[in-house]
Amino acid sequence: xxxxxxxxxxxxxxxxxxxxxxxxxxxxxxxxxxxxxxxxxxxxxxxxxxxxxxxxxxxxxxxxxxxxxxxxxxxxxxxxxxxxxxxxxxxxxxxxxxxxxxxxxxxxxxxxxxxxxxxxxxxxxxxxxxxxxxxxxxxxxxxxxxxxxxxxxxxxxxxxxxxxxx
Numbered sequence: 001x002x003x004x005x006x007x008x009x010x011x012x013x014x015x016x017x018x019x020x021x022x023x024x025x026x027x028x029x030x031x032x033x034x035x036x037x038x039x040x041x042x043x044x045x046x047x048x049x050x051x052x053x054x055x056x057x058x059x060x061x062x063x064x065x066x067x068x069x070x071x072x073x074x075x076x077x078x079x080x081x082x083x084x085x086x087x088x089x090x091x092x093x094x095x096x097x098x099x100x101x102x103x104x105x106x107x108x109x110x111x112x113x114x115x116x117x118x119x120x121x122x123x124x125x126x127x128x129x130x131x132x133x134x135x136x137x138x139x140x141x142x143x144x145x146x147x148x149x150x151x152x153x154x155x156x157x158x159x160x161x162x163x164x165x166x
Contacts (some may be wrong), residue, residue: 003057004064011074012117014048016067019117020058023065024099033057038051038069081120083113085128089155095123096152111153123156131162139164 012019017035036055038048048054048069056067080099084099086092087115088151100108102116112122131143139162147153160166 003161004062004097004144007064007066009117010065010067010076011070012067013072014052015117016056016069017053019119020065020067022116023060024058026095027060029062030060031058033059047142076114076118076120078107078112078114078120081122083122083124085126086126087126092123092125092153092155095121099123109153110147110150113151124153125158127155128153131158133160 001049010016010019016087020032021107024032034055034057038046038052038054039151040050043050046054048071053069055069056065058065084095086095096113100113104118105116107114109118111122111128111135112120113123114120131141134140142161142164143158146158150157157166
């Protein structure tokens with residue numbers, strides 16, 4: 001597994017391996033990497049049994065991640081999210097279905113969702129930046145207005161809003 005120069009570290013209570021397997025099962029060109037385990041040393045700090053998973057390396061579509069079982073001290077929040085750019089409505093549907101499974105339905109709005117581990121994702125059409133950066137503010141306002149009404153983004157309705165046909 002090739003490591004990126006910058007690796008995203010995800011802090012879990014004790015679900016690092018489970019989460020890494022979940023994410024790598026969803027995305028193409030993904031793989032599990034090395035798994036390191038806690039030893040006897042440092043138990044007074046980490047409180048994890050010797051032999052339990054400490055860190056899991058994995059990659060998703062060429063992006064390196066590490067997942068740490070660091071305990072319940074830190075939780076994910078919406079200040080950090082992962083954007084999945086999708087070329088088709090089918091891709092949006094696929095990633096939305098897979099990543100939202102077991103997540104918080106109340107945390108779904110405007111293409112954002114939280115997965116079952118509390119990690120935030122944005123499932124967006126690849127062309128969203130183009131639709132939102134057009135110099136005609138009426139077009140971008142219509143797209144924004146349509147987006148505010150959606151949980152999962154509907155690219156066809158966003159295009160119609162842009163064109164003024166809805």
